[in-house]
Amino acid sequence: MAILVRENTDANKFFNAAGIAKTEANGSIIIAISQLTTDLKSYGIWDKMKAIYPMVGGTSGSHKYNLKDPRDTNDAFRLVFSGSWIHSSTGALPNGSNTFADTNLNLNTQLVSSSMHYMGYARTDNSGERMLMGVYSPSGDTFLDFYGSLRLYYSLRGATADISIPSWKGLWHLNAVGTSTKLYRNGSLLNTNTATGTLPSQTLFLGAGNNGSGGGAYFSIQELAFASIGDGLTDTDASNLYTAVQRFQTTLGRQV
Numbered sequence: 571m572a573i574l575v576r577e578n579t580d581a582n583k584f585f586n587a588a589g590i591a592k593t594e595a596n597g598s599i600i601i602a603i604s605q606l607t608t609d610l611k612s613y614g615i616w617d618k619m620k621a622i623y624p625m626v627g628g629t630s631g632s633h634k635y636n637l638k639d640p641r642d643t644n645d646a647f648r649l650v651f652s653g654s655w656i657h658s659s660t661g662a663l664p665n666g667s668n669t670f671a672d673t674n675l676n677l678n679t680q681l682v683s684s685s686m687h688y689m690g691y692a693r694t695d696n697s698g699e700r701m702l703m704g705v706y707s708p709s710g711d712t713f714l715d716f717y718g719s720l721r722l723y724y725s726l727r728g729a730t731a732d733i734s735i736p737s738w739k740g741l742w743h744l745n746a747v748g749t750s751t752k753l754y755r756n757g758s759l760l761n762t763n764t765a766t767g768t769l770p771s772q773t774l775f776l777g778a779g780n781n782g783s784g785g786g787a788y789f790s791i792q793e794l795a796f797a798s799i800g801d802g803l804t805d806t807d808a809s810n811l812y813t814a815v816q817r818f819q820t821t822l823g824r825q826v
Contacts, residue, residue: 578604580637584624587640588632599626602821607637609814615807619800621647621675623776624818625661633662634671644674647799649776652786660824661693661795662777666700670778670786675799677705677712677769683727685802688774689743689754690714691815692792693826696738700790703775703797707782710770714742715779715788726751729765738792739826741812747802757812759805774799795824 581604590596603624610616622637630651639646653669655662662671677686690703696716704713704725711725716738723732726744729751736755743754746765753761770780776797778786796815803811819825 578607580607584635584637584640587642588627588635590627590632598822602626602818603637605821606814606818609817610811613807613810613814615803615811615814618803618807619798620680621673621797621799623649623673623794623797625795625797626659626822628657628659630655630657630662633657647673647675649673653789655777659822661691661793663694663793664777664790666698666789666791668786669789670780671776672780673774673776673799676771676773678771681769681799681801683746683767683769684748685746686769686799687743687745687801687803688799689741689797689811690776690794691741691796691819692739693795693824694739694791694793696790696792698791699788700792701775701777701779701788702742702790702792702794703777704779705770705772705774705782706779706787707770707772709772709782710768711779712744712770712774713779713788714744716790716792722753724753724761727765727769728767729763731761731763733761735760741796741815743803743808743811745803745808747804752805752808754808754812756816757809759808795819 634649699717
């Protein structure tokens with residue numbers, strides 16, 4: 571049986587690319603993606619995004635697509651998965667030893683250091699020192715690095731912080747606007763500092779840090795159920811984005 575939803579051109583392009591048919595079996599995915607695109611547009615966030623990875627469909631072939639530009643090309647910032655990931659209906663799970671996903675998005679050429687963000691929705695816990703996403707190389711570091719007993723070390727544009735966190739799970743969001751660097755979890759501000767440095771001339775990795783030599787560093791074991799990269803967001807944007815993403819995850823039954 572076909573699922574009927576309000577016409578949504580951007581969602582339909584994604585469904586066609588990812589091979590997600592509008593059937594009853596895919597009903598929650600169809601509703602979740604359609605609502606996510608509608609929410610991001612109504613909040614005025616959609617146009618600030620360069621890449622959105624909703625991680626639906628349960629396979630590497632569907633998880634790789636960028637909702638903003640679902641062409642199967644590197645210049646559309648599709649994900650290229652390396653290593654033994656586990657792909658399922660709840661997201662993409664790295665193995666902690668050789669897994670990363672290259673976004674094909676060069677931070678220095680595609681973003682502006684005074685207005686940028688990236689974020690990832692982690693569904694599972696952490697152990698050891700592991701990067702949820704980022705770049706870790708001589709050309710400049712920017713990363714979300716989990717370690718120890720609920721500690722997070724982050725770096726962006728030369729701004730660094732080492733803080734205590736309430737959980738490994740949730741929507742982690744690193745943001746730059748002007749000279750202000752902010753870290754959010756679930757739309758709530760956790761830390762602020764100041765920096766004016768540049769962004770590394772490398773592509774951002776999910777599930778590890780890009781080590782600058784074609785491989786990853788500090789491989790993650792946290793399942794990713796959403797990620798995005800784009801322009802800098804306001805505090806209100808950050809809160810609204812979490813509302814949209816959590817609604818999306820709840821529709822899919824995989825919220826944390």
